[in-house]
Each structure stands twice: as structure tokens, then as C-alpha cells.
Amino acid sequence: MSPPRVETVLIVDDSLVQRLHMVGLLRQCGIHGILEAVDGNQALELLSALDTLPHLIVVDLEMPGMDGVEFILQMMKRNVMAPLVISSNRDLSLICSVENMAQALEIPILAAWKKPLTKQHLAEILHHSPDRPPPSHSTPETHKEASSTGAHELALAISRHQLLPYYQPQIDLKSGTITGVEVLARWPHAEKGFIPPDHFIPLAEKHRLIHDLTLEIAGQAFAQAAHWRRSGVHLTVAVNLSPRLLDLPDFVSEIDALLQQYQLPAEQVIWEVTESSLAADLGIALANLARLRLKGFGLSIDDYGTGFSSMQQLSRIPFTELKIDRSFVHRAHQREHLRVILQSALDMAHKMSLVTVAEGIETLEDWKLLREFGCNLAQGYFIAKPMPGETFTGWVKTQNTRRHGRRGS
Structure with missing residues (x-):
């Protein structure tokens, strides 16, 4: 030991x-x-x-x-x-x-x-x-360096392309193949180390920088996905969509232009929308979501089960995917009430023809249970942590080599 x-x-x-x-x-x-x-x-x-x-x-x-x-x-x-x-x-x-x-x-x-x-x-x-x-x-000083990072510094970092997309793989639970990634923004500060997302994302939303931040991360992710595509690797790219952006009438046109710039099919991009994203300006938000679907983008209801309007959101938004929050996934194999909730959510999603994604898988037991329940895709530290693009490319090659080796043995 x-x-x-x-x-x-x-x-x-x-x-x-x-x-x-x-x-x-x-x-x-x-x-x-x-x-x-x-x-x-x-x-x-x-x-x-x-x-x-x-x-x-x-x-x-x-x-x-x-x-x-x-x-x-x-x-x-x-x-x-x-x-x-x-x-x-x-x-x-x-x-x-x-x-x-x-x-x-x-x-x-x-x-x-x-x-x-x-x-x-x-x-x-x-x-x-x-x-x-x-x-x-x-003490309150524990996170002093991160909390001292202000909006001006964040704006400069965005304009200088210092924020980077990290990629966490999503795996087909039946075949074990890599089907896509979730894109997660990371800020490697030259002096303060990695600034946590739970600091700079709210900062960006508060100071109206979330638009520039999203376009910056999405642009880098689209470029990476286009590179993978040219190399014969076709992966969906899931990007988190802030509720602040759903209020902007020109947002869909901007995203569409970005997509054309990198010649990436809209079907390869999924926008993850949290359950609480439609609290304000419901009409404009629904219009933007409908336009995204018309252009071929996928829509995922993120962190499903953590809000108070899940059913209502599912009934009025043309989602293509349901992403189950980690709080219902991890250790569900040990807890009957979590298994019941998990199974019912998956059954409902399948009846609605939605792709199901489980996040927060940390153990083999989590993986086995979700596969038994018929979940489509898995994401979590049991598979891999988020990683930069160059690292992810090597990780994919290693995983494919192992899979082919197992088939040949």
C-alpha cells in the first residue's frame, strides 16, 4: 500500500x-x-x-x-x-x-x-x-490574490488572448468512443497563477465583459474544433451560454459569423443553457434560442435538476440534450433516492428524444450505473480532467490506441 x-x-x-x-x-x-x-x-x-x-x-x-x-x-x-x-x-x-x-x-x-x-x-x-x-x-486572506483581480485586468486579459479554453471529454457509455468536449474557460495569470472561474465569470457578468469573454473562448474553441475536423477527428463542442447574452438581439448573428470564419458546421456546436438563464427578457431569450436551433446549433439544458423550473424550461425551449447535474450522479449507486431521481430523469429525456449527458462521474461504480440506466454520454474526472487543446489531442490519440489494442487482443 x-x-x-x-x-x-x-x-x-x-x-x-x-x-x-x-x-x-x-x-x-x-x-x-x-x-x-x-x-x-x-x-x-x-x-x-x-x-x-x-x-x-x-x-x-x-x-x-x-x-x-x-x-x-x-x-x-x-x-x-x-x-x-x-x-x-x-x-x-x-x-x-x-x-x-x-x-x-x-x-x-x-x-x-x-x-x-x-x-x-x-x-x-x-x-x-x-x-x-x-x-x-x-482566513479571508486565503483567496486575496484572486479577489484582488479586477475588471480592468480581466478586460486586458481578454483583449490579449490570455484566457484559454480547456477541454473535458465526453464519452459514449456504450462504445467507449470520444464523441465531444465541454469547453471551460481558464485564466492562467502570469503572477497570480490560475484565477478560478467562480471569480472571473461573475466578474465578467457584473462588468459587461461576458460578451467579449464568450466570443473569445468560443472563437478559440471553434478554431481548435476546425483543426481537429481537418485531421479527421469530428467532435461536438459544448460551450456555456451566459443568460446575459440571451438578452442581446445581435448575439446569434455574431456567433454565426464566427462559425463561418472557421468553416465549422453548426451541428458540431452545442450551447449549454442553465435552468435559470431565462429569468429576464424572456421574449428575446426565447427568440435567440429558437434562432440558434434554426441555424443547426444544439441546445443543452445544463445542470438539470438544480433549478425550480426544469419542466417548464423543457416544455418551451427546443432542447436537443439534457445534462444531469453531478449532485444526482456521484455516489448514486449507494443512495436509493438518487437512483430513483436519476432513472426518472433519463427515462423522461429518452421519451423526449433528448441526448443525455451525465457530468461529475468520478468512480467506476458511477460509470456502470449510468450505463445500466441507458445514459448516452459521460463526463467527469473518472474519464479525464479538463485540459488544454494540445494536451487533449495527445490524450485522444492515446485513448484510440488503447481501444484498438483491446480490439486486436
């Missing part, structure tokens, strides 16, 4: 039996830096006395004094951002609800399991743990 990336673990559980069980599992996995607390209050006192946070905190939900939910809220309040694992005897729907709460609070959570944890469960959690230890205590 390779050395664990996790060296220190804090167990927060009022049951001595459960703590001893967890200690035994951790030691079997080669982890000996183990701390224990009987409830949230004791855990917070222990954390405040440490110079460096544990690599992992395993927390029960039902405890006297301070329960697990209040403990997680106190972690957020005190900027204690160590990765969490929730382990509880309560029903799975409650455990999942607390997991969703932690994710909404942007607290790093690696897993949420019903007791008892097994060695296999723990090994899977440790495998997905962060490569580097957490900071001693997170």
Missing part, C-alpha cells in the same frame, strides 16, 4: 465503541495521528489549540452537548476548513441533507456514510483526499 496522503484525523463521536472502531480502521490504513473528541464543543476546543488542522475530520451527527450539524456551522463561523466525513446511524436522507448543507456552505466534504464505516469505505475516502494538508486556519 502506498503511503496515505492523510496523516492526522480527528474523530468526533460520543460513542466510545464507534471511536475505537474508527481508530482501528485508520490504523489498518496506515494512519496513526489520531485525535478524539466526544462532541462538537470538545472538538472546537481541540482545534483551536492546534497549530495545524487535521487532514480529515470524521464527525457523527447525533451527540449530546453540540451535535454534528451545529459543529459544522461553528466550523464555518470560525473559518475552520478541514475536509469532513459525516458518519451517522440516522437515516440516509438526513445524512445526505447535512452533506448538501455543508456543500452549500462551501465546507470541503469528502463523504457522507451511514454507520458502520468499513475499511473499503475509508480507503475510498482517503484515495480522494486532498494532496496537500489544509492551512492552519482559513
